[in-house]
Amino acid sequence: MNLRQISPGILYCGVNDRSTTLFEGLWPLPYGVSYNSYLVKGNSANALIDTVEIGHSRDFLNSLRDMAGIGHIDYLVINHMEPDHSGSIPLLLDMFPTIKIVGNMKTIQMIRGFYHINDDSHFIEIKDGDTLSLGDRTLQFVMTPMVHWPETMMTYCPEEKTLFSGDAFGTFGALNGGLIDDEMECGMYIEEMYRYYSNIVGKYGLFVTKAIAKTSSLPISYICSTHGPVWHGRIQEIVDIVKRLAAWEPEPGVTIVYGSMYGNTADVADLFATELNRLGIRNIKVHNATVENLSHIISDAFRYEGLIVGAPTYSNEVFPPVQTFLNAMRTREIKNKVTAAFGNHGWAPLATKAIASALEQLGCAFAGSVAMRQSMDAQTASEVKDVAKRFASMLTKA
Ligand SMILES: Cc1cc2nc3c(=O)[nH]c(=O)nc-3n(C[C@H](O)[C@H](O)[C@H](O)COP(=O)(O)O)c2cc1C
Ligand SMILES: [Fe+2]
Ligand SMILES: [Fe+2]
Structure with a gap:
């Protein structure tokens, strides 16, 4: 997947996986899956949101090298620690030794546990509602525990009206050329969203409902989740589906x-x-x-x-x-x-x-x-x- 622009301040730098047969060692991937990562560009700093599964880091690191023109990557925000998103953290630290990893207390504990990164100087610990300035772009952190793991959070960029939602609103299916929902036929992704939600997140409906309520007052033009298309034209439809599933409404x-x-x-x-x-x-x-x-x-x-x-x-x-x-x-x-x-x-x-x-x-x-x-x-x-x-x-x- 090439580097793609979503809006003036946001680039897509995720990867497609069409080789893994079972997601989490359990769930078939007939259409593959994407691991989405995004770069938010500010006029004083750049921040990457999440990384990709370690087996697919080659494409990811190549994209990041292509971003050389953008300058240094200053921050790595970790919305979710499941290894399909956190797997390339150690490689990223090798590539950008001074990068600061931004996460909440539980995120940082998990980074130590999974990747044995123990030097405190690598981390910036944030809490619910905290913001991080990138100059003319801001990142605002919203804690959304148990959407899918306890450390899960979302990151909002008000200047771009963009919500980086982690696994919420995610779906199976690799990206087949298009990135934003308006650019593609979405039928397969929406069908696969039912399977993704019920298989992966299904137990945590109460937490998903809370997270949707917590972000409902934010003006949102783009939902950038960790799997599948970026939602733009179909935001209302997608949020309604997930709201119903989270309420176990059949x-x-x-x-x-x-x-x-x-x-x-x-x-x-x-x-x-x-x-x-x-x-x-x-x-x-x-x-x-x-x-x-x-x-x-x-x-x-x-x-x-x-x-x-x-x-x-x-x-x-x-x-x-x-x-x-x-x-x-x-x-x-x-x-x-x-x-x-x-x-x-x-x-x-x-x-x-x-x-x-x-x-x-x-x-x-x-x-x-x-x-x-x-x-x-x-x-x-x-x-x-x-x-x-x-x-x-x-x-x-x-
Ligand atoms: C290996 C095996 C174990 C079975 N164990 C039981 C059992 O413990 N109790 C019982 O009432 N029937 C038992 N049965 C009988 C089946 O429940 C019965 O043959 C049923 O009609 C099989 O349905 P099916 O044709 O849809 O496979 C067993 C059958 C097999 C082949
Ligand atoms: Fe997850
Ligand atoms: Fe995931």
Whole structure:
């Protein structure tokens, strides 16, 4: 990615990663990901905001060398310490030995822990609301803990009406030539934002809501997050999506998640889908947890109002891929759903009870469960139809 100008005082100097297959060792990257870094130019000093993942530092350092005409980089502001953004700090110190690293108390503790940079003279410790003057540009620091880690903060430049938001408003997908949303077709990035939010940040909705409220009075023309496009023309749309996700506010639709070894449990999933469709529901996503990546399943389950989960009993437990999915729902404190359970067993209906109890423990509305023994018969089919009808009547979003 070449060095790009966003506005008179702000340059993009991030990188694309199209080689890592799993983000955080867990989440697939079918379209890659970008690690965004920005340079804010003032008439008395320049500041870099965040660095990039260490495996992609070559492109990053090349961009910084291209900036030679700009002069020295005086400050490195660290909004977030996850290594996808902090990884190149040691290389940057090698390149600019007098650069001052700007962060809060927790940031600096983490820099010592991750990178063993212990010389105090490298650091400028800032607090919520503090400002740093670059001459005709100013940086203002806004603490936003747990958007995604405890040290997370945002940096605002009032002269450019630009918010450097860290992981908030970030999305998967490398940048394919364009940088600012107005310059590109954004469909893929917006779809991927649901997956990014639900997979990575999903647990921290209360903190994301607080951070949005805290920055809501700032005039903002550009949101520069750490992953994906710079938001400009679509700011309102993007903020609305993240606000809804952070409040666990669902969209109309139903996700059906199941696991199956020999296809019998899959028959129940299909019958639920057919019945719900017959009852007028148009947005139904059926996921086989045995073969599909958990990342996409979490994304739909987080996004839509209805959630139906089923699995066979396996060694007296819930069939493992479905148990893993249920654990992911608990971790993300999923709420505001209408749910139902189904299960299948050779001799003991444990899976159905365990799934029903996991869904009820989330505090979600529960329409009922169907415990099938071995394979589909008229009795099971009739129970599925009854539960589907009750489930459909409980959905509040058309
Ligand atoms: C390895 C294995 C372990 C199983 N463990 C149990 C069990 O502990 N309790 C039980 O009731 N059924 C158990 N079953 C039976 C399955 O739950 C039953 O065959 C079910 O119909 C499988 O659903 P499927 O066709 O969707 O794979 C087990 C089956 C397999 C293959
Ligand atoms: Fe992060
Ligand atoms: Fe990140």
